[in-house]
Amino acid sequence: MFIVIEGIDGAGKSTQAKLLAEWFEKKGHEVVLTKEPTDTAFGKLIRKLVLTGGKEGIIDGARISHEAEALLFAADRAEHVAKLIKPSLEAGKIVISDRYFYSSLAYQWARGLDLEWLIDLNRFAIRPDLVILLDLPVKESMKRINGRSIKTEFDKIAELQKRVRENYLKLAERFPEIKIVNALASVEDIHNDIVALVEHELSLR
Numbered sequence: 001m002f003i004v005i006e007g008i009d010g011a012g013k014s015t016q017a018k019l020l021a022e023w024f025e026k027k028g029h030e031v032v033l034t035k036e037p038t039d040t041a042f043g044k045l046i047r048k049l050v051l052t053g054g055k056e057g058i059i060d061g062a063r064i065s066h067e068a069e070a071l072l073f074a075a076d077r078a079e080h081v082a083k084l085i086k087p088s089l090e091a092g093k094i095v096i097s098d099r100y101f102y103s104s105l106a107y108q109w110a111r112g113l114d115l116e117w118l119i120d121l122n123r124f125a126i127r128p129d130l131v132i133l134l135d136l137p138v139k140e141s142m143k144r145i146n147g148r149s150i151k152t153e154f155d156k157i158a159e160l161q162k163r164v165r166e167n168y169l170k171l172a173e174r175f176p177e178i179k180i181v182n183a184l185a186s187v188e189d190i191h192n193d194i195v196a197l198v199e200h201e202l203s204l205r
């Protein structure tokens, strides 16, 4: 079974991914808990070129283009699918990924790229059985990640996160595997909501 956790920055994805992995392990399943960008060479390149606010993200005096960003995320994902996700699923393991191609659709679309181009670019990515979208108002997520963002970029980041949240909600109408969970609740209540969705998915098998 392949489960993805998605949502804006600070929505609680890694907290819930870890709890869900522990829930499966207690039931005796072998679990692979993974994330995107990955910790491989491509993931490290993305963190250096795309996710740093400083000089490292500058090539020839300018930030790399949004198209190049999308291609880097897709290359990282191609390796992720081929080397970890596919073999783990074939071995009967439960794979839980903190972000997947829906992040590219929501974020790179929010940066102005064409959604259909992004979907085509990610067509190689096998579809998960279930995508949990942790939906949270941006004001709350900003409170949760405040310590991580530098003040001068705060409004810019909040503006982008608002577009990303709207995009995720639009994607949920298009991709039936996406289930929306209210991420304003307590950690425990959110975990219980996720378990209910997973149990429903398991009952269909």
Ligand SMILES: Nc1ncnc2c1ncn2[C@@H]1O[C@H](COP(=O)(O)OP(=O)(O)OP(=O)(O)O)[C@@H](O)[C@H]1O
Pocket (backbone or CB within 6 Å): 007, 008, 009, 010, 011, 012, 013, 014, 015, 016, 144, 145, 183, 184, 185, 186, 187, 190
């Ligand atoms: N339901 C919750 N209520 C309040 N705080 C929470 C909740 N879930 C997580 N947090 C806290 O919010 C912060 C962000 O959580 P977490 O790292 O799980 O989010 P994330 O979506 O993985 O973030 P990012 O996308 O930036 O990696 C952490 O300090 C975490 O302890």
Ligand SMILES: Cc1cn([C@H]2C[C@H](O)[C@@H](COP(=O)(O)O)O2)c(=O)[nH]c1=O
Pocket (backbone or CB within 6 Å): 009, 036, 037, 051, 073, 099, 100, 101, 103, 104, 105, 107, 108
């Ligand atoms: C996979 C993926 C990620 N992003 C963005 C989303 C976040 O702002 C960062 C990752 O940070 P995290 O703390 O490790 O979650 O990268 C993106 O824009 N496109 C993608 O495909």
